[in-house]
Amino acid sequence: MAGGPGLRELKKLRTRRTLIETAVCLFERQGYDETTLAEIAAAADVSTRTFFSYFAGKEDVVFFDTRARVDGALAVMAGRRPGEPVAELLMRVAAAALRFDSEDVELARELAPARTRLIMSVPALRGRALHLLFDVQRELADALLRAYPGELDPVEAGAAIGAFVGAAKQAAMVSRDRGDPPDLMWAAARRGVEIAMYGLRSLDPPHREEPSTDFANNATKA
Amino acid sequence: MAGGPGLRELKKLRTRRTLIETAVCLFERQGYDETTLAEIAAAADVSTRTFFSYFAGKEDVVFFDTRARVDGALAVMAGRRPGEPVAELLMRVAAAALRFDSEDVELARELAPARTRLIMSVPALRGRALHLLFDVQRELADALLRAYPGELDPVEAGAAIGAFVGAAKQAAMVSRDRGDPPDLMWAAARRGVEIAMYGLRSLDPPHREEPSTDFANNATKA
């Protein structure tokens, strides 16, 4: 034993990738709703039933590397540096989640644009994404709490994660809705994070204090 | 004409309510997945097909008054008082959405506890709720932008809504997950809003400035 990965697992890995690739490709070409599982399975040379031994449902094939990405983010959270402020740690976590490289790197990079388009435009996939993000936020809140033992209240940890993620997500969404290119979307997300950091108060004209932009700049090169 | 609502519409309203009531009741009694549309329809004395002329799908019957609530919140947003800070307006909007009374008041009050339990525990319903909330946030961001013409950037408006809603939602969720009763959940949501107002910075020990709690108190009696 221990000779190698074994033909069995290699084959499984191969069909898994084929399944992902053909599925996303078909979704992109002829639409999500217009693509049946039978088609995908046929194109990947497996039976329809087999699809469900690789993915829990039609939607899940699009989120093939989500679990790994989240685990990466959680690991960063666990490695909080002593004395590090909540805000900084969260920025490092966000950066890690974005730059993440799993075992499916090539696949992820290859399908990234199509995947984004699909998630944004197909209601079912958007719904699934929101649901996943929701669960992730719970995990992140838990991890944040563990990263600051005794220093943070559970409710505060949850609120922090909620404000952080919520602001970034919604800001990016607004940007996307008005047709901004990807780099402007990232800028919007950073602005969202900034607002979460300094609070909604900072938006009110009476005491509109211009926050230092150091933070946003640091974030990009982190 | 103009004599009354007409028998036709009365009947429609009646079956609509029956449908909602029996559906939620059955979901609660025997579980969401274990309840078929055929059962619901039979219990409400209509054909299965008719269900779909009242609701778009099985999940939607649970969110029967969402649209009305959202419209109420948007109306409050449109009635921004001159000079009113963003933070205050958002608090008024939140209060309005919660205290909202539609034409289905009785129904809503009667089913409120069951509905909350269902949405929290059934994945399909939780997903639908998140999706609805997402769409609502877009509308709120739009409305907020219109309420402060020329004073607010679209991205900032989105971020504000995202941080506000995200913090409140997640804080309440944490509270719920540890078994808090409803009144403590509301307190958690208020704490979440507070954190969104004053920013995540306020959580960091170095310069942990205790924010005045006036705002949270004002919110409850607004």
Added chain:
DNA sequence: CTCCGAAATTGCAACGGATGAAATTAGTTG
């Protein structure tokens, strides 16, 4: 009251996604 047109309801058929169980195939091990 009667009849007509519109609107709501129904029954029917079909499709796609999802699941369970038994049968079959293919890889691994001795």
Added chain:
DNA sequence: CAACTAATTTCATCCGTTGCAATTTCGGAG
């Protein structure tokens, strides 16, 4: 090669959802 195990397939079935045609029900005009 032979037995053992895991993966795949086949088959049957359930449920949500949709389109379409037939039918019932209500409202109003004469």
